[in-house]
Amino acid sequence: MNRDFSCRARLEIDPSAIKANVKALQSMSQKCDVLGVVKANAYGLGTHIVVPALLECGVKILGAATLEEAVDLLKYNVEVRILSGLMPEEIAPAIELGVTLPVIDFESACIINAEAARQKRKATVQIAIDSGMGRVGVPLCQARETVAKILQLEHLEVTGLYSHFPKAEPGDTASLEQISGMKQLAGAFQLPQYHLAASEGTLFMPGATQTPFNLIRLGIAMYGVLPGVPLQGAVKFKSRLAAVRRCQAGGTVSYGRLHTLSKETLVGTVAAGYADGVPLQLTNKGFFRVNGKLCPILGRVTMDYTMICLDDVPEAKIGDEVELFTSTPEDEINLVHWSNYKRTHAWDILCSISPRVKRVVTA
Numbered sequence: 001m002n003r004d005f006s007c008r009a010r011l012e013i014d015p016s017a018i019k020a021n022v023k024a025l026q027s028m029s030q031k032c033d034v035l036g037v038v039k040a041n042a043y044g045l046g047t048h049i050v051v052p053a054l055l056e057c058g059v060k061i062l063g064a065a066t067l068e069e070a071v072d073l074l075k076y077n078v079e080v081r082i083l084s085g086l087m088p089e090e091i092a093p094a095i096e097l098g099v100t101l102p103v104i105d106f107e108s109a110c111i112i113n114a115e116a117a118r119q120k121r122k123a124t125v126q127i128a129i130d131s132g133m134g135r136v137g138v139p140l141c142q143a144r145e146t147v148a149k150i151l152q153l154e155h156l157e158v159t160g161l162y163s164h165f166p167k168a169e170p171g172d173t174a175s176l177e178q179i180s181g182m183k184q185l186a187g188a189f190q191l192p193q194y195h196l197a198a199s200e201g202t203l204f205m206p207g208a209t210q211t212p213f214n215l216i217r218l219g220i221a222m223y224g225v226l227p228g229v230p231l232q233g234a235v236k237f238k239s240r241l242a243a244v245r246r247c248q249a250g251g252t253v254s255y256g257r258l259h260t261l262s263k264e265t266l267v268g269t270v271a272a273g274y275a276d277g278v279p280l281q282l283t284n285k286g287f288f289r290v291n292g293k294l295c296p297i298l299g300r301v302t303m304d305y306t307m308i309c310l311d312d313v314p315e316a317k318i319g320d321e322v323e324l325f326t327s328t329p330e331d332e333i334n335l336v337h338w339s340n341y342k343r344t345h346a347w348d349i350l351c352s353i354s355p356r357v358k359r360v361v362t363a
Contacts, residue, residue: 010237010239011045012238013049015052018053018054018222021221021232025202025216030209032197033216034059036054037083038063038064039064039066039069041069062079062080063217064081065082071099079100085104085108088111095115101126102127105137105146106149110153123155126161129161129185130163132166143185144188159191160194162195176205178196179207182196197217198216198217199218199222200221202218223350233326236323237324241316242305244267244269253267266309266310270307275304277349278301279342279349282341286337288333290310290322295308295312
């Protein structure tokens, strides 16, 4: 049986746009190296597509959130770093595999040190500093003393200190204080690496990309998603028409009869719904695009389908391509519109795209 079926819904990812964005973002920093944040399967786009593009840009460090993710990245033969905390059972295999581990307090440092001693090796670690995020890390106010103690543990190879902005917006006073605090901390030690800026920090907090900081952590910005930023769109979400029907005035569309047709309408059934990542909040809101024309969403988004008005596309037929969103800046169907309807952000939209949506490389 031939199983090479055509896909109903697909994410198109453009590696050339990713590479261009990485180079553009790196040029905004003061000669900082790049850590490619590819946790959650590269924000849902597929590490098998994103990582090769990063390696072609010279990226030599990949960031993961879990040991399982880190193990999958080891095949690329670059440094793999877990960025947040560790579960107790992850420590021994992470050390054995040579993953760079996060140290979030003195207690975790001692546990990692003891396990490394048991394995008769040194564990490579970086120390997380809580400079305002309130998530994990050594509190900045205690950091000098705690870092000094950690550096005395003989089975740890400490390669750097890092922190994270909870809000990286131009002129944000608390963020500027974070930069100042981390600079003072860096001045107390001689370590290879200091980093604070993720995507938004790289774009909007230039102080976090200058000495002593020498690394930027790039995630969502690599895909050109952030609004108002001159980057290339690297992602498109597409589906196809599964049905085209002329429905009578007074009829209703989808569950709950939430949309009543005011006139005879050409209704298209798109083969993507909330099981594919189309937010339920797009019910009776927003547009898809068919043959270059915006087509309003009609009624409730369903699990496998979403209905649209095709009155402006009378030539539409079953099988035709439908554009759901792009990450192209200023596009009228930029995914930022989805995040606004869902009252969320672009990270959530991308990570919510279902595994059943095929990931496809485009030129």
